[in-house]
Amino acid sequence: MRAIALLLSCCAVMLAACQHSRAAEPAVLSSVEPGVRQQLNDFIVSIVGGTSVTLADDVLMHSTELFIEQRMPVDSQGRPLDGRHSLPSYRFVLVKVGDSCILQHPGSGKSVRLNGARCQLAPR
Template sequence: MLAGVLLVTGCQMTQVEPQPARLTNMSPAVKAELQQAIVELIGGEPVKLADNAFVASHQLFIEQAILRDPQGRPIMGRHQQPAILLELQQDDKQCLLSHPASGRSVLLSLSSCQQAAAEQ
């Protein structure tokens, strides 16, 4: 009987990892919340997001802008900086925006999301 109690207690203490998720309610307020969360995670200025960001995929890649001269040519030549990966996740019915490279996440209070199907 003691083993059964320990087994049940152990199951309750197990933390479930956040799962990949997709947005279910994109709106101007949700987009603004996402932009603020991105600034909090990676710094810099707010990024321009498409209206379908995180709707079709749980991942978003952000490339840094290339500075250009008045003729439209890159000022410093071609940049070699990799894109920044952000992921939308669901943890206990809450949406999180995560930056895997730093291990940091931001809770999104205005966003609704659902677990994403496995991507191939």
């Protein structure tokens, strides 16, 4: 009898844990505050290198994905070099997990929680 009660208790705990863990769902930002913009910039720069990136005022407000093109290689006189078409873009994805907005870089498996960001599930 005790074994059945223990088994039922374990099942109840496992079910409760499953309900509390939420899957990451595609999201868009509700607004882009300066602090959130800085976090986006810092994370993206950590992946792509360089000192900063140029982000639109409405970055990630209309799309769950962000693509950052690699800088065009130039020669010593600033002229574009051949082969630009072969440079892949960096892809970032915004997801919502519970109340948190998380920016992911699927290529590296890295992600960052955007502190103070407000996001909503992306329209389907």
